[in-house]
Amino acid sequence: xxxxxxxxxxxxxxxxxxxxxxxxxxxxxxxxxxxxxxxxxxxxxxxxxxxxxxxxxxxxxxxxxxxxxxxxxxxxxxxxxxxxxxxxxxxxxxxxxxxxxxxxxxxxxxxxxxxxxxxxxxxxxxxxxxxxxxxxxxxxxxxxxxxxxxxxxxxxxxxxxxxxxxxxxxxxxxxxxxxxxxxxxxxxxxxxxxxxxxxxxxxxxxxxxxxxxxxxxxxxxxxxxxxxxxxxxxxxxxxxxxxxxxxxxxxxxxxxxxxxxxxxxxxxxxxxxxxx
Amino acid sequence: xxxxxxxxxxxxxxxxxxxxxxxxxxxxxxxxxxxxxxxxxxxxxxxxxxxxxxxxxxxxxxxxxxxxxxxxxxxxxxxxxxxxxxxxxxxxxxxxxxxxxxxxxxxxxxxxxxxxxxxxxxxxxxxxxxxxxxxxxxxxxxxxxxxxxxxxxxxxxxxxxxxxxxxxxxxxxxxxxxxxxxxxxxxxxxxxxxxxxxxxxxxxxxxxxxxxxxxxxxxxxxxxxxxxxxxxxxxxxxxxxxxxxxxxxxxxxxxxxxxxxxxxxxxxxxxxxxxxxxxxxxxxxxxxxxxxxxxxxxxxxxxxxxxxxxxxxxxxxxxxxxxxxxxxxxxxxxxxxxxxxxxxxxxxxxxxxxxxxxx
Numbered sequence: 001x002x003x004x005x006x007x008x009x010x011x012x013x014x015x016x017x018x019x020x021x022x023x024x025x026x027x028x029x030x031x032x033x034x035x036x037x038x039x040x041x042x043x044x045x046x047x048x049x050x051x052x053x054x055x056x057x058x059x060x061x062x063x064x065x066x067x068x069x070x071x072x073x074x075x076x077x078x079x080x081x082x083x084x085x086x087x088x089x090x091x092x093x094x095x096x097x098x099x100x101x102x103x104x105x106x107x108x109x110x111x112x113x114x115x116x117x118x119x120x121x122x123x124x125x126x127x128x129x130x131x132x133x134x135x136x137x138x139x140x141x142x143x144x145x146x147x148x149x150x151x152x153x154x155x156x157x158x159x160x161x162x163x164x165x166x167x168x169x170x171x172x173x174x175x176x177x178x179x180x181x182x183x184x185x186x187x188x189x190x191x192x193x194x195x196x197x198x199x200x201x202x203x204x205x206x207x208x209x210x211x212x213x214x215x216x217x218x219x220x221x222x223x224x225x226x227x228x229x230x231x232x233x234x235x236x237x238x239x240x241x242x243x244x245x246x247x248x249x250x251x252x253x254x255x256x257x258x259x260x261x262x263x264x265x266x267x268x269x270x271x272x273x274x275x276x
Numbered sequence: 277x278x279x280x281x282x283x284x285x286x287x288x289x290x291x292x293x294x295x296x297x298x299x300x301x302x303x304x305x306x307x308x309x310x311x312x313x314x315x316x317x318x319x320x321x322x323x324x325x326x327x328x329x330x331x332x333x334x335x336x337x338x339x340x341x342x343x344x345x346x347x348x349x350x351x352x353x354x355x356x357x358x359x360x361x362x363x364x365x366x367x368x369x370x371x372x373x374x375x376x377x378x379x380x381x382x383x384x385x386x387x388x389x390x391x392x393x394x395x396x397x398x399x400x401x402x403x404x405x406x407x408x409x410x411x412x413x414x415x416x417x418x419x420x421x422x423x424x425x426x427x428x429x430x431x432x433x434x435x436x437x438x439x440x441x442x443x444x445x446x447x448x449x450x451x452x453x454x455x456x457x458x459x460x461x462x463x464x465x466x467x468x469x470x471x472x473x474x475x476x477x478x479x480x481x482x483x484x485x486x487x488x489x490x491x492x493x494x495x496x497x498x499x500x501x502x503x504x505x506x507x508x509x510x511x512x513x514x515x516x517x518x519x520x521x522x523x524x525x526x527x528x529x530x531x532x533x534x535x536x537x538x539x540x541x542x543x544x545x546x547x548x549x550x551x552x553x554x555x556x557x558x559x560x561x562x563x564x565x566x567x568x569x570x571x572x573x574x575x576x577x578x579x580x581x582x583x584x585x586x587x588x589x590x591x592x593x594x595x596x597x598x599x600x601x602x603x604x605x606x607x608x609x610x611x612x613x614x615x616x617x618x619x620x621x622x623x624x625x626x627x628x629x630x631x632x633x634x635x
Contacts, residue, residue, distance in 0.1 A: 166358065166360060168356045168358060168360035169360045169361075169362065171327055171354075171356075171360070172354065172356060172360040172418075172421075173362070173373070173377075174347050175325060175326075175327070175347050175350075175352060175353075175354050176373050176374035176377065176421065176422075176424070176425070177347060177348035177351075177374050177377050177378055177425065178373070178377040179377070182377045186362075186373070186376075186377070187362055190364040191363065191364060272364055
């Protein structure tokens with residue numbers, strides 16, 4: 001909308017001004033101090049901090065585990081949303097409430113609970129240990145923790161879209177001769193894909209910054225199970241503010257790029273899904 | 277390809293949607309299922325399509341029970357009221373859908389889709405998505421999609437219900453022409469009498485889960501089989517009457533009772549007169565109601581005259597040709613005489629009062 005042409009909706013100027021002010025206050029102001037702090041390091045120093053092998057290992061773990069967790073959540077979240085929307089069963093309300101639990105729990109509590117369950121003597125870890133699978137204190141543990149905290153995103157994004165799909169459309173597809181599998185692949189899946197991607201990007205973003213639930217289960221071994229946010233914490237505890245913000249800036253840049261890419265993909269699929 | 281429906285019953289919980297329907301849709305005809313909402317017409321259509329299973333009875337397509345066939349083998353084209361197009365697919369892919377899931381060769385798909393888009397007059401819009409089409413265009417895409425596999429039966433569920441009056445009228449005529457071209461056995465659900473009469477070869481009137489009458493539009497209008505049909509098809513003047521000695525007595529007047537199989541005994545009855553079959557005179561006429569003009573409303577092709585008569589509860593309604601109305605030069609307050617030119621008499625069944633006959 002150009003400034004010269006008056007829109008139908010009043011208050012464009014006011015509402016936009018407020019939005020920019022609010023985003024500036026809440027998001028950009030803290031971020032700018034990040035830049036200022038980082039700038040206190042010289043280029044050589046900066047490079048030393050952000051390209052140190054320990055830091056690179058932590059980026060790799062953080063990005064890899066977050067992507068993995070978001071992908072797992074995309075698949076299983078879709079499934080859970082499908083079940084919640086399509087079927088009626090006793091205890092459905094309870095399942096529905098359980099979905100939001102990872103949101104509600106303090107992350108440290110989730111972390112301790114997961115560690116207790118997956119440690120070599122825990123309820124589940126005990127049975128995995130003889131199979132040679134170790135979860136706690138390995139990268140796999142990080143993945144488990146991030147999957148847990150990201151669970152609600154895909155489910156809550158996909159649920160309303162699935163619920164809005166008209167039964168007519170599936171009936172039409174069936175009458176036109178599509179098998180159940182074809183109805184799913186050709187009709188339902190494309191319609192729900194944009195929402196699944198939204199959930200994926202939300203879960204991914206959340207996982208990148210996740211700290212509380214990871215620190216307990218990962219064991220925080222440098223080069224192996226140390227996630228980037230933890231490395232930032234470690235720097236902070238050593239009063240190395242510049243080093244901490246430098247690492248944080250790298251994370252920030254990487255996640256911005258990834259989220260931007262996912263958003264582009266999402267917009268493309270949405271256009272393909274025929275949404276207005 | 278005929279459709280035979282035998283003793284079909286269907287309930288949803290306590291609600292009996294169909295209470296024993298028998299119906300044959302002859303091959304190549306366009307038949308309309310007409311009735312008020314809740315009469316079971318859509319349920320019947322969905323059973324014919326195989327989307328619902330009847331609790332009792334069966335449906336055969338050309339002698340073969342549909343219950344055993346998969347939707348693909350049944351090969352029924354269905355057009356939904358709200359189009360039910362695939363939003364993520366282009367017009368071309370929507371129409372091609374049934375061929376794609378059957379893995380037909382590309383050249384065949386291409387040729388068939390272009391032929392169908394020509395048939396529904398949407399050539400050139402192949403690459404649009406449903407969101408970029410008007411309602412009328414969407415419904416034509418839905419129709420082309422339903423026709424893609426050359427179905428043996430075409431079913432339409434209130435196909436024009438969601439469209440503007442103008443578009444609806446155009447599509448109605450267009451559908452009739454299309455039917456005359458391809459002669460596909462077609463079952464068409466509507467609650468709009470005009471639509472049913474304009475499009476269909478035969479009309480099936482349904483009420484409360486039962487078929488009330490089957491016939492050509494002319495038959496059901498001229499010879500309604502029940503008070504329900506009489507009332508549902510256009511407006512009507514209704515009078516409580518009593519048949520005595522072969523004559524119907526109404527408000528101090530007596531008319532010859534129309535012929536009825538088995539004759540009339542002495543019994544209460546309902547007498548109906550269509551507004552256009554009520555003639556008005558300035559001077560007393562034999563067997564006419566003395567009435568006062570309340571209101572004169574020109575409706576274009578006809579003039580509606582509302583009357584009050586002391587002997588008739590609720591007043592009368594007459595429809596005159598404009599010329600006749602001009603000759604009479606009626607004004608509110610005028611005294612006139614209303615003589616039924618044609619009347620229909622039905623025995624008053626238990627529980628069907630004049631005021632609530634299922635509408």
